[in-house]
Amino acid sequence: MTSPAKFRKDKEIVAEYETQVKEVRAQLVEQLKCLDQQCELRVQLLQDLQDFFRKKAEIEVDYSRNLEKLAERFLTKTRSTKDHLLKKEHSILSPVNCWNLLLLQVKRESRDHATLSDLYLNNIIPRFAQISEDSGRLFKKSKEVGVQLQEDLMKVLNELYTVMKTYHMYNTDSINAESKLKDAEKQEEKQMGRSGRQQDDRQTPRSPDTLTSIKTDEKPVRRSSVKKIEKMKEKRQAKYTENKLKAIKARNEYLLALEATNSCVFKYYIHDLSDIIDCCDLGYHASLQRALRTYLSAEQNVETSKHSGLETLEGAAESLEANGDKQKLMETYNNVFCPPARFDFQSHMGDTMGVVCAQQPLEVELLQRCQQLQSRLSTLKIENEEVKKTMEATLSTIQDMVTVEDYDVSECFHHSNSMESVKSTFSESYLSKPSLAKRRANQQETEQFYFTKLKEFLEGRNLITRLEAKHDLIDKTLEESQKTDCCLSSGRRNSAVRKQESGEAIPLMVKSCIRFISRHGLQHEGIFRVSGSQVEVNDIKNAFERGEDPLAGDQNDHDMDSIAGVLKLYFRGLDHALFPKEVFHDLISCVSMESLHERAVHIKKVLQSLPSKTLIIMRYLFAFLNHLSQYSEENMMDPYNLAICFGPTLMSVPEGNDQVSCQAHVNELIKTIIIHHNTIFPGLQDLQGPIYTIPGAGDDFCDSPHCEPPLVEEPAPDTVSVRHNSEDVTVALTV
Structure with missing residues (x-):
């Protein structure tokens, strides 16, 4: 039976794990709250910008006095904000910096009030409304992806908990079986001792009647008892061996799951969160830059004397940068976005081996599993790379959509400054084109396709991370156990390559790659600097490992950058x-x-x-x-x-x-x-x-x-x- 101390130890281990998972769960909840808060702050900022330009358009007639009041009104509003987090955001985010500079620039504005008023009402304000709509939609989609990733992460943590419980259960069974086996051995020793005393009694001279009585009473009992004890010992020995093997396998599974879980958690906090924030900011900074550039174009055509102030604001608009704001946001909420502590191996009582066991009969099983993982990883990486290329191409398309340079309104000032002339010019502007609805629909359709590919890519990278962690741990264990030499990367050299390299001063792979580059690639721009096709690199490398020379002959149908990559890979893969x-x-x-x-x-x-x-x-x-x-x-x-x-x-x-x-x-x-x-x-x-x-x-x-x-x-x-x-x-x- 398991001692009370063991039960207490198990409870402490489970409690410690549950506490750590609880902290991670709380952190995940806070992350979503933080993203929601960013969405609210962004919508509020855009609403403030719309209100600002609307009010500015109304007071252009009395520009000198009323515009000054307007600037002070919003500056006072910013300074008197009671929300501490909003104040914090105002001090670090580049869009807010532009907003503050814009308020200061308002004090310098003058002239062309009618033209400016029309541009504010019919161009800039609709842009901010469009940005607000796009931001809300992108935040919603990004949050859906984040929730899905968090659910996947919690599923991985739950799987780790199940594996850990199984590991502790099998170790308990192993200890109990070992205890029973020891009891059987003690009974056997006791019985053997009794047999020895009976043998001594036989050697002692006794009367015929006494000897007959002893033989009659003890011989049948002793033989039956010894046979029963031996049978019981054999059963318990078999049971102990079976339970011990199960315990070792359970520990291996626990260590593999632990490594995969830690890799998955690290990937989520380091990569996935960054990608989700990028999605939240998708097009926001570029669109806001377009709106601000529209305002700048109008102001620069009104009065050249304002150039000094406008250049300051233009610099702030140029500094609108999503990655910088993302970094500032993550630094501000460091406790929310930083990865949690690494999950450590919680060893079972009496188990001092905290590594994967590669002893027989598990070595063959681990080797097969390592090969299966390597094969599957090769396929998954190729597939995920294709998804990544599609996703990046789609992202580039979206960025082209939101960075179109349509903010120049100088044509509005080439005609009379009458309201009729301004409206006539604006009727042909960007926002009034019939193709606007179609472009908006194309943008939303492209965004939907991008998020589909993003989700597929993140899920694929998630799986690759877990499988790589397991594969690397198994491969490392097998290398340390068998002490075999590796070639190039983590693969094994076959006998043909080892024989070839041992017999030639220059390895075939080195000689053949250099010969090919010398004949066909001396003038190839960026040789050894530009990465080649990973698929072709693997194919060429595998051919060399089989003892073949895929570059023999004068054919020049190989990618030069891939050949260069094979040569560098050889030297990088040396022990x-x-x-x-x-x-x-x-x-x-x-x-x-x-x-x-x-x-x-x-x-x-x-x-x-x-x-x-x-x-x-x-x-x-x-x-x-x-x-x-x-x-x-x-x-x-x-x-x-x-x-x-x-x-x-x-x-x-x-x-x-x-x-x-x-x-x-x-x-x-x-x-x-x-x-x-x-x-x-x-x-x-x-x-x-x-x-x-x-x-x-x-x-x-x-x-x-x-x-x-x-x-x-x-x-x-x-x-x-x-x-x-x-x-x-x-x-x-x-x-």
């Missing part, structure tokens, strides 16, 4: 970076040397300690990069740009160092090696192995120490000429 961490500080120390000759000599000295196979690969790679940099005017990739692309891949910054400053030194180091590779790396006489040659000058590399095909074109031995940023820079270097 250890091409430049070992042991020589990191020795190499970085040379960056401070002003003399290029001393720098090159120092690098050469440090690299001499590396294995010859590593030096051969370095020599081959940097000769190719130097050759590629000579086409920088066409491909826009000079040595420094190439160093930026390859620096993080070839030389990782050790932990404990400043990543930003060290990465700048790494890039400078790689640039130096690219430029002076011929001085730094030994030639064929000192290091036998393949060397990179210019395409068309023979084979791609020569294995013979007597074969010296032309290397990358180099200047005279005492100088190295490098084209950098379209300027010829010659650096003197004594060899």
